[in-house]
Amino acid sequence: MLGLLLAVALAAPTVSLAAPPAQRSADLIGYVAPPDTLTYTARAGQPFLVSLPARVGGQEATYRTVEAPALSWLVDRSFFWNVLAGERGTLAIRFERRVGSGAPEPFVLLVEIVP
Numbered sequence: 001m002l003g004l005l006l007a008v009a010l011a012a013p014t015v016s017l018a019a020p021p022a023q024r025s026a027d028l029i030g031y032v033a034p035p036d037t038l039t040y041t042a043r044a045g046q047p048f049l050v051s052l053p054a055r056v057g058g059q060e061a062t063y064r065t066v067e068a069p070a071l072s073w074l075v076d077r078s079f080f081w082n083v084l085a086g087e088r089g090t091l092a093i094r095f096e097r098r099v100g101s102g103a104p105e106p107f108v109l110l111v112e113i114v115p
Contacts, residue, residue, distance in 0.1 A: 039109075051077055052095070063077060069093065
């Protein structure tokens with residue numbers, strides 16, 4: 001899946017991160033995620049839990065949710081999502097990450113939802 005996303009990203013025009021990418025697979029064509037985007041697979045109907053990286057380049061990282069699906073939340077670095085049974089496709093979940101005292105930067109989880 002990551003190879004397909006990279007191929008699409010290289011062939012398609014760049015899309016601004018200001019556009020709301022927290023949409024399903026068909027809407028992600030042409031979306032270019034930040035370089036350190038993390039990719040995961042989630043099962044439909046099952047809870048999804050991931051711990052976001054605590055340190056980046058040796059400095060502490062903090063996160064803020066920018067756009068995420070319903071029934072999800074972020075507590076410190078732990079992202080939880082109660083994936084509904086009927087959900088399918090790939091979803092880009094957007095965060096804002098601050099490393100040390102640096103400026104906020106975009107951070108994305110790409111989650112493929114499978115049966």
